[in-house]
Amino acid sequence: MDSRTSASAAPASPLAIFRDHLSRGELAYQYDPASGRPVFHPRVIGPGTGNDDLQWRVSTGKGTIHAVTVISPRGEAPYNVVLVDMDEGFRLMSRVEGLAPEEVRIGLRVRMQVHQPQDGQPPYPVFRPEAA
């Protein structure tokens, strides 16, 4: 911390902390003790409470497909985009791998794994069917 940084400055962004967890194979989310609710996307204050002391937690990585769409770009293979309801009670956008896109169904149980893009982009969470 240099002299231009105040004592109250955030040591790291929520996004950096989220990605740091991903680099260790973990899906992290926040918990707001003031509301008793999980928080996602990560942020610096609790939605609805203004609490600036959110806790970071690590998800079990297990969830259920809440909604699904399959995108069919011209000249490219179709791919799915899903909303996943995690067992801890937060929702995130993602995709399901290891299954044909049209076979991804609402209600499917899934488990997180970290996707590390080959092009040097940051890691992000994807999902596979829990049974697989």
Place this chain on the structure above:
Amino acid sequence: MNSQALKRGACAIVGVAESDLGEVAAGLSPLDLMGQATSRALRDCGLSLRDVDGVFATTSQSRMPTLALCEYLGIAPRYHDGTNIGGCSFMSMVAHAQLAIQAGLCEVALIAYGSTQRSAGRSNVAAPDVNPYEAPYRPIYTASSYALAASRHMHQYGTTREQLAQVAVAARQWALLNPVAWEKTPLTVDEVLGARMLSHPLTVRDCCLVTDGGGALIVTSAARAATLRKPPAYILGVGEHLSHYHITSMPDLTVTGAAQSGAAAYAMAGLGPRDIDAVQVYDAFTITTLLFLEDLGFCPKGEGGRFVADGAIAPGGSLPVNTNGGGLSYCHPGMYGVFVLMEAVRQVRGEAGRRQVAGCETAIAHGNGGTLSSQSTVILGGAATV
């Protein structure tokens, strides 16, 4: 917006106009289209630019649209507003304009919009905010968000792709009665289902058009309105609700903030869905029409698909919906709400030509913004309602 701050019937929309629509002449800018629409809307009510003392503008093609429009028009208004909550900004601007007029901050408000997204290329004018938690999955902005909501509606309520297609078919039938509609030929359910799949369950025919276009509305006090050329469309009720920004944060994918914005507008108007003669809702996608028919009380939650399945919202059906042909078949320059209001005004005035709803005294104009994120409702009425 606390609708208790607003007085039912205290203001009216007195002038409306489109700019050129569809694919406009090369080089016309969004401001040119705002200028065209402004000029035509002023002519519609018999006012001049010198009468305008409140300016409300928005577009996705300018960072400071109200400022840009004031320079273009050469006016320094007493009151201004640049609300941008997406395609329903204009409904909210009607409410904000009424508040300013009631408070004496201005007397004649111009609400304007212009877009050249077809000429300029949609990807150049409607880029989403970068969200690192969603961008890696490459959802189509905004179609995939609506597709996710549609998937939930189909799962929970048994809504079918054929029922969604009926919304597009009804919109097309209305568009064929509108001389300025972009689409000129009939459409069948099979054509919707067989069209290129964009983001399942939505084909390109479940999605709004990509056109150029602008629009303008003139709002003034009821007293001033009584002196003008056309019958006033009195503002009977307004309501707004913001529920989320990203689809991931929508509280319930099958229930929109129209439930709240509509309830507020009905309460202010002292009317309910049964009292509405013409229904104009922002049909960005076929699913949005179903959601708004449900959330505004025209059919029970979950019944939207079955409600539209037999032509109920098409010409000759039990409920006239999107009588201009909607964003699906008339025009959709990106922020369509201003056109929804325009059609509601024309129906209340009785000047909608072959698509006129007989004896129309009341109309609801419901707008949507973002990814089902913002909802704003305006209820308008003719002289018999005030």
